[in-house]
Amino acid sequence: MTANAVLNESAYPPEQHLVDPAGERLVKIIKSSFAPVERKADEMAQHFYAVLFSVAPDTRDLFPVNMQTQRSRLFRALVHLVQMVDRPQELTPFLRQLGKDHRKFGVRDEHFDALGVALRAAVRKFTTVEWTDEVDQAWVQAYEIMARTMQEGAADDDAPAWWAGHVVDHERIDWDTAIIRVQPEPQMQYVPGQYVSIESPHRPRLWRYLSPANAPREDGLVEFHVRVVPDGWVSRALVRRTAPGEVWRLGAPMGNLWVNRNAQRDIVMIAGGTGVAPMCSVIDDLAQRDRQPSVTLFFGGRNADSLYFLPRLRQWEADHPWLTVVPVTEDGSVEGGKTGTLAEIVPAYGGAWHNHDVLVAGSPGMIRATVSRMLVAGTAYDQISYDSFTTE
Ligand SMILES: Cc1cc2nc3c(=O)[nH]c(=O)nc-3n(C[C@H](O)[C@H](O)[C@H](O)COP(=O)(O)OP(=O)(O)OC[C@H]3O[C@@H](n4cnc5c(N)ncnc54)[C@H](O)[C@@H]3O)c2cc1C
Ligand code: HEM
Structure with missing residues (x-):
């Protein structure tokens, strides 16, 4: 990798x-x-x-x-x-x-x-x-x-070198996906949209990055979405074998997916697969503020099964008038959604998205294709935020 x-x-x-x-x-x-x-x-x-x-x-x-x-x-x-x-x-x-x-x-x-x-x-x-x-x-x-x-x-950091992550809940969403809730000890400070590396006792010394899907909470609980990748050593163990009571190790938060709060701009979020997790963290954070920008979230995948979190996003959309969710599938299998790749659909839908902050997360290929297409469509480079160093 x-x-x-x-x-x-x-x-x-x-x-x-x-x-x-x-x-x-x-x-x-x-x-x-x-x-x-x-x-x-x-x-x-x-x-x-x-x-x-x-x-x-x-x-x-x-x-x-x-x-x-x-x-x-x-x-x-x-x-x-x-x-x-x-x-x-x-x-x-x-x-x-x-x-x-x-x-x-x-x-x-x-x-x-x-x-x-x-x-x-x-x-x-x-x-x-x-x-x-x-x-x-x-x-x-x-x-x-x-x-x-x-x-x-x-x-230049006095935070702990690592955190003990007590698994408190493992919710299986489907065969391939789980939401795992972890209590870091001591409490972990992170910025919504960041990611952390984790080590599970089922896969000693195999560290992988996961993105918290909630904003930091008073009780400190962190929610992770994990989806199995084919032949994946760690993702498979996390989804199929993790159980409450076990203890992970968590590294220091990393990443630069950010929202420029001073700019007060509207936001477009582009998420492929579990790339939706950091977006959820940012949305959760925005929901706790007095005023929210208008947020359009494109959630994309190959087919309806890939959009594992869509039912809950639909619920959030109903609760938050400032949030619009646009499902995107390559095979057009979601009713009312768009058909194509995120890279094709997002510029076709909103052009250059002037005056928006653009947040992108997903597989390296998806990010590469989407950011390139947006630049071609006229989106300014400094409007776009994504984590540029990822594993493939
Ligand atoms: C910044 C960042 C944040 C991440 N956040 C999350 C998250 O919130 N939830 C989550 O489930 N995963 C997330 N990932 C991916 C995660 O870190 C692992 O890379 C992924 O779970 C695969 O690890 P593995 O050990 O199962 O696969 P490996 O054993 O490392 O790889 C197995 C095979 O899968 C391929 N592969 C590896 N990763 C992917 C992928 N993402 N998509 C398609 N094929 C792949 C490899 O090329 C290889 O062929 C994130 C990755 C990064 C870089
Ligand atoms: C300039 C110096 C270094 C750089 C740029 C660097 C970079 C990285 C990166 C990017 C990863 C994550 C890889 C991935 O997940 O794909 C990693 C993992 C790791 N690094 Fe470093 N590192 C450096 C120094 C060190 C040193 C000095 C050690 C100690 C011997 C070390 C030990 C490890 C280990 C054990 C892992 C996890 C295992 C692995 O992914 O192979 N690194 N490093």
Whole structure:
């Protein structure tokens, strides 16, 4: 599973790429030395973990016993992020949050050093580009920027390194979907729309992200929607085996799906599958305010079964006059809904959605397609909010 920026290069507005000439050279070296080995990511990952575990043997316990199940998530995330050093505006806030999140591993400074050594060793072993001092230094520098930003983010936080998540309820919505209610101890502060990484006792050391579907509550209870993905290690266990009484571990909240409350703009939400969970959290938050903007929520999936939360959204729509829910299915199987993909339907329905905040959540492919189509339709980049670093 790779960590991918959701949008490709061309979707970013030009100012997002501004770096000084030295930075540009560094990025060029990183990309050109990595390009020849991109297809060998699995072999490189094996070498990376071998070096890491020999340089810092105590890090082995942080990873799953069977590394195959993990398919080199960390390694793939690393090489991807290193190549994004030319996008500091997006990378810095993400890495700071990631640093806070990594406190749950008990990561120490020497682990960061070991990881840097392992990363360079892996790329060096497989690249066809001559490994000169300049190439080596480019990788050292790019990695150090990331490591330092994460370490600064971690140091600048007095919240717990992780929370114990007591499962209090497991509600099966259908064969593939469950709503799981968890009581974090101590209480967890998060911003509606953020996500957290979780580890279940059924899948030790396999951390996955889930988005709270409610705004922070006085009693601290957090509700998660979990949907099984085909052959999914963790989602299957969460839906089929989780039971009240068990205890998860939760990492620090992350993510940047936000509503600009000062702008007082109306909102369009675009959610694919469990991407509806963070939208529910934002809606729940808005419902508790004195005044609400007008909110249009497009909830999309392949067919009616994918829209597992539609009956409850319909109920919310009836309760909140400011909320409009538009179901979207590819096969047109929801009566009164739209037929097509979210990427097609949303711009066709409202054009560029000027004067709206646009929130997008779902699979990386869905986000990529939707954001690209909205930019083409004339939506300004800074109107759109989505979490750009997701796993695929
Ligand atoms: C920011 C963020 C928030 C998330 N919020 C939620 C949430 O609230 N609820 C929720 O259920 N999930 C959520 N996810 C997805 C979740 O973190 C896991 O990736 C997902 O449950 C699959 O994990 P797994 O271990 O079951 O699958 P894996 O064993 O990791 O993967 C199994 C197979 O499924 C494919 N796959 C993995 N993820 C997906 C996917 N999302 N769609 C389609 N195919 C996939 C893989 O490529 C692989 O082939 C979120 C992900 C991110 C990045
Ligand atoms: C610049 C440094 C680092 C970056 C950019 C980074 C990035 C990431 C990211 C993005 C993930 C999530 C991967 C996913 O879910 O797809 C992850 C997971 C993880 N990271 Fe880090 N990390 C860094 C340093 C470290 C260090 C120093 C350690 C300790 C040895 C560490 C241990 C882990 C572990 C155990 C996981 C979960 C297991 C896994 O997903 O493979 N990371 N890291």
